[in-house]
Amino acid sequence: MVHVQGPWSPLLGRLSMGAIPDNPIITGAFIFAAIFGVLALAYVTYARKWVYLWREWLTTVDHKKIGVMYILIGLVMLFRGFIDALMMRTQQLLGDGLHSAGYLGATHGYLVPYHFDQVYSAHGTIMILFAATPILVGIMNIIVPLQIGARDMAFPYLNALGLWLTTVGAALIMLSLFLGDFSHAGWIGLTPLTELAYSPGVGTDYWMWSIQIASVGTTLGAANLIATIIKMRAPGMTWSRLPIFTWTALSTNIIALTSFPVLAVALGLLGADRYFGTHFFTAGMGGNLMLYSNLFWIWGHPEVYFVILPAFGMMSEIIPTFSEKALFGYITMVAASFAIAGVSWAVWLHHFFTMGAGPDVNTFFSIATMMVGIPTGVKVFNWAFTIYRGRSRFDTPMMWALGALFMLLLGGLTGMMLAMPPINYSVHNSVFVVAHFHTMLMVVVYGILGAVSYWFPKVFGFKLNERLGKRFFWYFTAGTVLVFIPMYASGFMGMTRRLDYLSNPHLFPFEVAEELGIGLYLVSVYYFVAQLFVSVRDRNKYPVGADAWGTGRTLEWITPSPVPFYNFAVTPRTHARDELVWRREQGLEHVSVKHYEDILMPKNTAVPLIIGALTLALGFGLVWRIWWLTDLSFAAIIVTVILRSFVKDTDYTVGGKEVAGIEKGLQARMKGAQASGLPSGGVGGLRPQESNS
């Protein structure tokens, strides 16, 4: 165990009163968080919801509720990451030019460099690993079992464990805001900057352990989803009938399962350097700095496709539904998803062409990178041909899907530019790169927001407000254009990334435009919150039927909305790729179940929550080097796992009569809803080319 700078005591480790940051911005954030926290706790107590919360949410193993909680965590972290972005944009606007004023102790702008560095490191870590990843995992969690006709995931208990481990990671990051500091070495954790010699504080440890713990959750979730898709499909759900979103979920989780362990190795070895004094990535004593970069990006690039492939799947579900036409090129779409997943393993070095590995290596990775454009191009054309001669309706989900398509085009083409080493050398580390990958991540965000409004009625039984949803879309899109288009330009003008002070006054107009753009984002956040609020308030006005959009195609639209906890009263048999379209065309859409039978469901359990709480203690102990806490919590985790394995009684049976009662109630609720669930475009009764058989 290495010695660390500063005070250390056996009881509290490195923790002392000095760990509480003295900064008005952080104090403000703390007051904001405290007020919201107290209000939330007060509401739960006042409404007597503790038992409900415990029974229905905290101890649940239901894949839909777990998915909703994943998405909630992701949205909270998305907001946190957005505030970080707002702070960065404002700092670059204020800290522009030699004579720019300084506030709060900063020479220019209002953030001292060390604080600014933490803000962008937190922004990147949060947006990739604690916003995009949990929301995508959450949506896959909810939708995949429904699309394949399963009652739950293959391993419901493991699913809950994955959720709580992700929560622990997010909690550690939030904790770093108020206790200690966060990493200042970028979300990628550049070595040797992250080594103890250059980052002696707890910031890097917070960053490292929060990712490490959440990644274990993601890896477990990936194994779970793959097993679910392979083993839990309903009868008739052959591989060639698998909905395209499920296909992308499969390809993306194969990426996650194989790439996240490499991240665990990279961070584990870095942890060994920081805790045991080894020399994996140190600048001397036989360490190798670039080994870290390679290991990190061997995970990092597949991770990029891990987040984008589900977004492609979401677009592939939304576009046919609102074009009222089968997806064009189903087989090529599947092949393209797996081609992208495969190539994702052979492109990592393009993140550091400037390492200087030589022309041969750079050429290989350059060509491999360009090859990604082929399957992606196939997808773009497939979507375009799906819309072509379809009956397009522009409901909110469709708007997001089309927005994603345009973002993909812009991001993809700038990606092709960056794939060429000569261009890459000149724009390396510039904000041109930042603009490129943000455009690509916007594909993910657009896909997510489209998917949320598309599947929201399935999960909750009512639609989100369309008018506010469209405003949200347009303000968001205007913000995106205004922030990132100027960024491409200033990148070409030579502006490097991660600057807390801009010496070139010519960049000022771009910074003004970007600040305006982030202001539009702020307006869009208002409309998003307003949309949620108004929709929940008026939830009885817009109830939906089983097929919420009237032109749904896949299995999830057969079961009632909101989906009952057992998903399907009786497992549906699949006859076609777009089963609901097939049933509709055969006039079998409203044929309901005759005999209800007993259903075996997994029991709720508090064990995943307990393991999560112990892991939080473990992570906290590791960050602050409180060894008694780490030893105790680690031993407690092992004992809990072993004790749980002795529990024999983990399932229960829902009686057929009870199922019949629930189904009757849901049908009655949906009766009044049919009218609002009908398609608003095209001519009723005439749907040419809808089927793909």
Next chain:
Amino acid sequence: MGRTAGVAAASETGLWAEHHHHDAMSTRTLGFWLYMLSDAMIFAGLFASYAVLSHHYNAAGGPTIRDIVHPFYAYAETLMILTSVLAYGWVMVALKAGNRNGVLIGLALAFALGAVFVGLEAHEFSGLLHQGIDAERSGYLSAFYALVMTHGIHMVFGLLWIATMFAQVASQGFTDKTVYRLLNLKMFWHFQAVIWVLVFTFVYMRGVL
């Protein structure tokens, strides 16, 4: 497909699949294979790091593999882990025959041999540490210890699992849960032997050649 044909097809097979069940045993086996794939990737990352850090300058003037591997330990440890796997094979034969005592004896034997492996490795490392050959000496030694000790830690967890299964089979007998766990443990234990063969080949054997 016309309307009538579809209705006919649906009435033959039905729109709903009553009494549909999934084979939990095979799902769990697949799940464990998937876990092992992720574990294999951890070892792949460690082997790659070991290869990268094997250059002479990574030793930073300190000991290289020639100075640290001892043929006795490599031989004895290999013998222990392979016989432990063999003993676990006996567990599987006994399980097939429904022989509870056979399973328990096999588990105890596999545990004992695995424990000797861990003991030998601990003895080997404590000898190295006494000579001042520790992970803090150089990048090369860091990679050596990380790779071999990750395998060792897997062995310790495997021992813990074997002990748990011993208690479970002794107290609960052969239930669905204990049987699939025995099957998964078989894969886990064999997997550790496979990794050891790779460690033996790429670290110990290549080191002395």
